[in-house]
Structure formats: C-alpha cells, structure tokens
Amino acid sequence: MKDTFDKASFIFDNQGPSLLKLKNENSAQRKKKLTLLLSEIKKNEEKIKAALMADLGKSDVESILTEIIGIKTELKFAIKNVGKWMKKKYVPRNLLTSFAEPSVLAEPKGRVLILAPWNYPIMLSINPLISAVSSGNAVIIKPSEFTPESSLVVRDICNNVFTPQEVAVIEGDGRMAEHLLGLSFDHIFFTGSPQKGSLVMEAAAKHLAGVTLELGGKSPVVIDKNCNLQDAAWKIAFFKFANAGQTCTAPDYILCQASLMDSLVSEIRKYFEKFLLDGPKNNMCNIVSESHFSRIDGLIEDARLGGAKIYGGNKHKETLTIEPTIICQPAQNSKIMQEEVFGPLLPVLKYEKLDEAINYINSKPKPLALYCFTKNKKFSSRLEKETSSGAFIINDCVIHHANPNLPFGGINNSGLGSYHGKHGFDELSHFKSIMKSSYITPFRLILPPYNKTKKRIVSLINKIL
Numbered sequence: 001m002k003d004t005f006d007k008a009s010f011i012f013d014n015q016g017p018s019l020l021k022l023k024n025e026n027s028a029q030r031k032k033k034l035t036l037l038l039s040e041i042k043k044n045e046e047k048i049k050a051a052l053m054a055d056l057g058k059s060d061v062e063s064i065l066t067e068i069i070g071i072k073t074e075l076k077f078a079i080k081n082v083g084k085w086m087k088k089k090y091v092p093r094n095l096l097t098s099f100a101e102p103s104v105l106a107e108p109k110g111r112v113l114i115l116a117p118w119n120y121p122i123m124l125s126i127n128p129l130i131s132a133v134s135s136g137n138a139v140i141i142k143p144s145e146f147t148p149e150s151s152l153v154v155r156d157i158c159n160n161v162f163t164p165q166e167v168a169v170i171e172g173d174g175r176m177a178e179h180l181l182g183l184s185f186d187h188i189f190f191t192g193s194p195q196k197g198s199l200v201m202e203a204a205a206k207h208l209a210g211v212t213l214e215l216g217g218k219s220p221v222v223i224d225k226n227c228n229l230q231d232a233a234w235k236i237a238f239f240k241f242a243n244a245g246q247t248c249t250a251p252d253y254i255l256c257q258a259s260l261m262d263s264l265v266s267e268i269r270k271y272f273e274k275f276l277l278d279g280p281k282n283n284m285c286n287i288v289s290e291s292h293f294s295r296i297d298g299l300i301e302d303a304r305l306g307g308a309k310i311y312g313g314n315k316h317k318e319t320l321t322i323e324p325t326i327i328c329q330p331a332q333n334s335k336i337m338q339e340e341v342f343g344p345l346l347p348v349l350k351y352e353k354l355d356e357a358i359n360y361i362n363s364k365p366k367p368l369a370l371y372c373f374t375k376n377k378k379f380s381s382r383l384e385k386e387t388s389s390g391a392f393i394i395n396d397c398v399i400h401h402a403n404p405n406l407p408f409g410g411i412n413n414s415g416l417g418s419y420h421g422k423h424g425f426d427e428l429s430h431f432k433s434i435m436k437s438s439y440i441t442p443f444r445l446i447l448p449p450y451n452k453t454k455k456r457i458v459s460l461i462n463k464i465l
Contacts (some may be wrong), residue, residue, distance in 0.1 A: 004172065005179045008140075011168045012183050015111055015138040018148050018165040022136045023108050027083035033133055034082065036076040036161045041068070042155055048122055051149035053070060055121065057286035057319070058242070066243060067123040070401065074130050077404040081135045087423045088434070094312035095465065098431055102435040106429040108136035109210060110178045110186030113178060115200065116154075117143035117191045118288050119246040120341075125154045126210075126440035128189045129167065131424025138166055142180055145173045146288050154368070164227045185209050187428060191248075192216075193340070194365075210416035212427055215247040215410055216340050221397065221444050222357050223264060223393075224255040224374035231395065232373035233267035236346070239397040241324055244285040245317050245344040249369045249391075249398050251342060251347070253347040255357045262351045267344070270309055273325040286320040288391065291322050296343035303347070354379065358386050366390070386424045390414050 041048075045068055052058040052067065089104045112132045116125040132139045141158065143151035148171075155169040170174050170176065181203035183187070187210040190200040197213040204211045221236060236251050243250075256264050275283055287293040294316075300313050300322075312325035324344045330336050336347050351357045361370065370389035374380050380394045390410035391400050400406050401420075409418025419427050446454045 001175065004104060004176065008170050008172075008176065008179060009183065011164055011170065012111065012140065012180075012185075015165050015168070015253070018138055018163075019108070019110055022138055022166065024134060027086050030086070030134060030136065031079055032081050033161065033166075034075055034079045034130065037126075037133070037157070038079065038342060040157045041071055041075065041231065044153060044319050047153050047156075048150075050233045051147075051153045052122065053276075054149040056246075057116075057145035057284070057321070058243070059283060061283065064240065067120055070120075070123045071126050071130075073402065074127050074404055074420065078130050078425075081422065082425070085422055087136065095461075097435065099441050100435045103434045103436075105432045105434055106135065106425070106431050109428055109430055110137060112137045112139045113180055113183075113185040113429060114139060114141045115180075115190045115192070116141060118146035119243060119248070121150035122146035122154055123335055124191050124214075125150075125169075126157075126417060129158075130423070131419050132189070132428050133162075133167070137230065137428055138221070139168070140185075141167070141169045142177055143169065143171060146172070152366040171451070179377045188350045189419075189428075190214065190250075192276060196308045197415075206374055212409075212419060213415050214248070214408075214419075215368065215413065215415040216342070216416075217365055217367045217410070217442045218252040218340055218370040219389075219448065221251045221254045221258060221372065222354075222361075222370070222372040222374075223256040223356075224372065224376055224379045225260050226375045226379070227260075228395070229260065229263060229267060233264060234271050235373075235395075235397055237268045237271035237275065237324070238345050240344060241272065241284065242398075244287060244322070245324075245346075246285065246288065246342055247398065248342075249401065250341075251346065251371060252367070253349065253399050254369070255351050255360065258350040261328075261348065263330060263346060264390065265311065266366055268326060272312065272326075276323060284321055284323070284344075287322060288320075289322065290317075292343070293317065293322065296322055296341075299341065299343070299345055300325060300327070302329045302335045305335040307361075308334065308347075328424040354382060358383065361387050366411045368392060368410040368414035369400070369427055370396070390418075393442040 049060050050064045052063045091102050114128045125143055142156055149169050156167050184207040189205050189212045190212040194215045197215045203210055226437050240251050244264050304310055308330040309328040314323040322344055329348045330347050366388045368390040370395045372380055372383050373395055384392050404421030407418035407423040408420045409415050417427050
C-alpha cells in the first residue's frame with residue numbers, strides 16, 4: 001500500500017510545475033481540451049453504458065438519461081461560454097479611486113482533488129472535472145471503489161485527453177482517500193454524505209484549502225390538496241425509481257395533505273407497478289453493494305416494527321434489487337425518518353395545515369432540495385419564503401440538475417458551495433482584484449504631516465462620502 005501512496009504523492013508533486021502553464025492558457029487552449037473530452041465521451045458511450053450496467057445494473061436508457069446527457073450538456077455549455085467566463089471584468093470606479101482603472105480577473109485555484117461518489121460514478125467524476133478544467137486547474141480524481149468498472153472508464157477517458165500533469169485518476173479505497181486528503185490541495189470537491197463531508201472539511205482545514213461539499217439529506221415533497229394528482233404521482237414515482245432511489249436529490253419523503261393521502265399513495269403504487277412490468281432486473285438499477293442492500297432492508301423492517309403500513313418491499317438479494325416501497329406513516333423515531341433513505345423507499349406522512357408541514361421541515365437539517373406540487377401560488381410562495389433548502393422546485397422533482405444556468409448545491413448540512421456552468425467555473429476560481437493607478441492622485445495632497453489645510457480636505461471628502 002505504501003508504494004501506491006508514494007505514487008499518488010508523486011503525481012501530486014508532479015502537477016506542481018504545470019500550474020503556471022495551466023493558469024496562463026488562453027480560452028482556445030481550454031476549449032480544445034473540453035472539445036477533446038466531449039469527443040472522448042461520445043466515442044466511449046458504449047463502454048460507459050457497459051460499465052454502468054456492470055456496476056449498478058443500469059439499463060442503456062437510464063445510463064443515457066441520467067449520466068451521458070448530463071455530461072454532454074455541461075461540456076457543450078462550457079465550450080460555448082468559457083471564453084466569456086475567462087475575460088477580465090472591468091468594474092465601476094468610485095470617488096476615492098476615480099483616478100484608477102479597477103478590474104477583476106478569474107484565476108485557477110491550483111490543484112483540485114475530486115472525490116467522486118458511486119451513485120453516478122461517471123457523471124459525478126466528469127462534471128466537476130469540466131468546472132476544474134474550464135477554470136485552469138490541475139486535477140486528481142479519486143473515483144469510488146464501489147464502482148470499479150466505471151472508474152476504469154473514467155481513467156481511460158482522462159488518460160486519452162490529458163497528461164498526468166493536468167489530470168490524473170487515482171483509484172483506491174477509503175485509505176487512499178485519507179492519504180490524498182493529507183496532501184496540500186488548494187481545493188477539494190467532495191460528493192457524498194454529510195458525515196463524510198465533515199471529515200473532508202476537517203482535513204481541508206489543516207491546509208486552509210477551499211471546499212465544495214455536495215452532500216444530501218432528506219429532500220421533502222409537499223403535496224397540496226389543490227394539485228394535479230396524476231402529474232405529481234408519475235413524477236415522484238419516476239424520480240424515486242431512477243437509480244433505485246440512490247440519488248442525492250431524490251424525493252426522500254412526502255408530506256401529503258391528509259384528504260389526498262390515500263389517492264396519492266394509490267396512484268404512485270400504480271406507476272411503480274407499471275415500471276416493473278418486465279421485472280425489476282430489466283428496468284431497475286441494483287443497490288450498489290450487499291452492505292447497502294442490508295441497510296435499506298433494515299429500514300423497511302424497522303419501519304414495519306414501528307407500525308408503519310408497507311406497500312411493496314419485495315427484495316431479491318441475489319440481484320441486489322429492492323422493489324419500490326411505500327411506507328405510510330412511519331414513526332418519527334424510526335430509522336427511515338432519521339437518516340437519508342438513499343434507496344427505493346418512499347415514506348409518506350400526512351398533515352392537515354401547511355403550517356404543520358413548514359414547521360416539520362424547519363425542525364430538520366436544511367435539505368438539498370425541496371419539492372412541492374400545487375396549483376396555488378400562495379401555497380408555493382409560503383413554502384419558498386418560510387423554508388430554506390439548496391433548491392426549491394414547484395410541480396416537479398430533480399430536473400434543476402439539467403439546466404447549467406442554475407447553481408447546484410446545498411446549504412449547511414446538505415452542502416457548501418455550488419457548481420454547474422459558470423457557477424462551477426466561479427467555484428474553482430479565485431477572483432483577483434486588479435487596479436491600474438495613475439500618477440494623478442488626490443492622495444498626494446494629504447500626505448503627512450497633517451496640517452489644517454489637509455484636515456479641511458479630508459473633512460470635505462468625508463462629508464461628500
């Protein structure tokens with residue numbers, strides 16, 4: 001293991017001399033790299049689909065929808081806009097600096113570590129990389145050990161586009177992650193759980209490194225009695241079904257207006273049954289590992305023992321699949337209401353008045369996303385204004401991922417910082433203040449020693465300001 005750690009440290013050290021070159025590349029050079037990366041993604045689409053099938057049992061359709069399209073969208077957006085993002089921005093002068101020309105220039109932060117997760121192992125390795133390359137950084141990616149085939153694809157794609165001095169992929173388990181976190185990176189980009197995010201932030205503090213923490217939490221869905229029930233049902237069912245619920249922004253639990261609860265549960269069940277017509281293995285991702293399978297199975301049994309009503313819950317350990325499961329009125333002290341589900345389980349709770357739902361949400365850590373389904377603008381407006389979350393989506397779930405003009409990120413427990421599009425470029429850049437002064441400056445008139453005339457000048461300036 002020591003040899004592997006030494007190799008990782010060598011790669012880190014070897015990226016140091018390239019930082020100045022990367023910093024001073026022009027937009028055409030960065031566009032060329034991004035264009036090559038896009039070409040390599042397109043060239044390897046079949047390998048990407050095969051790797052995702054091997055690691056997660058993803059169908060071709062889901063691989064395209066949830067990973068490939070997202071990567072291509074981000075790349076095309078960056079290629080189109082990186083030149084504009086890189087330009088020096090001239091800012092207004094003020095009275096005290098009217099004699100100088102002020103501007104702001106985006107510089108790369110330096111060496112960036114990307115700790116990628118297993119749930120979207122290719123997209124969540126490549127999309128942060130797009131932000132890092134656009135902003136001129138050197139990068140080390142550490143993919144998840146839980147998805148080895150996807151890690152190989154990410155490594156091969158990066159090796160075909162970049163030199164190791166620009167981008168390197170280092171594989172390994174948690175011990176490798178710990179080793180890399182001990183190196184003096186300038187910025188660490190982590191996607192994972194809030195618990196692991198705290199450890200990453202602690203490690204980054206030792207080097208005063210910047211951090212982007214894309215975490216998770218329990219993203220609620222609030223259902224108003226004045227909603228389009230069919231629309232809400234298929235959207236919630238689909239986004240809970242996708243990736244077997246192993247999505248940081250998947251609907252984690254539902255708060256449903258009491259009079260609509262039975263109808264909503266019935267409609268969601270119909271869609272889950274429809275999605276499984278050909279059997280779970282043909283359409284549904286598997287749970288990533290036996291330990292995760294056991295954890296999710298344990299959530300079902302714990303909720304059952306607590307008196308919740310369970311719909312579904314069929315499981316197939318040999319294929320690591322758990323069919324979508326609705327859990328009605330779980331006890332508040334049940335495990336499923338205490339931790340992020342991150343699986344195909346959907347707790348449903350009822351409320352009578354919106355105040356109850358708002359108070360419940362605000363009693364919990366701030367979620368990565370909050371969804372609501374309603375035809376009532378006052379209802380959605382109250383939810384938006386009286387809660388806090390990384391994103392707020394009306395009459396849909398998860399789709400904010402798909403627009404690179406929107407920042408993607410959490411708040412407090414659900415994350416720190418944001419990315420996608422220019423937001424990712426900004427996240428991995430340092431914005432340097434630049435001021436070009438002139439020989440003509442009023443400060444020459446007020447140099448020490450301070451006499452009565454100089455005092456009058458300063459007093460006059462103070463009054464004007």
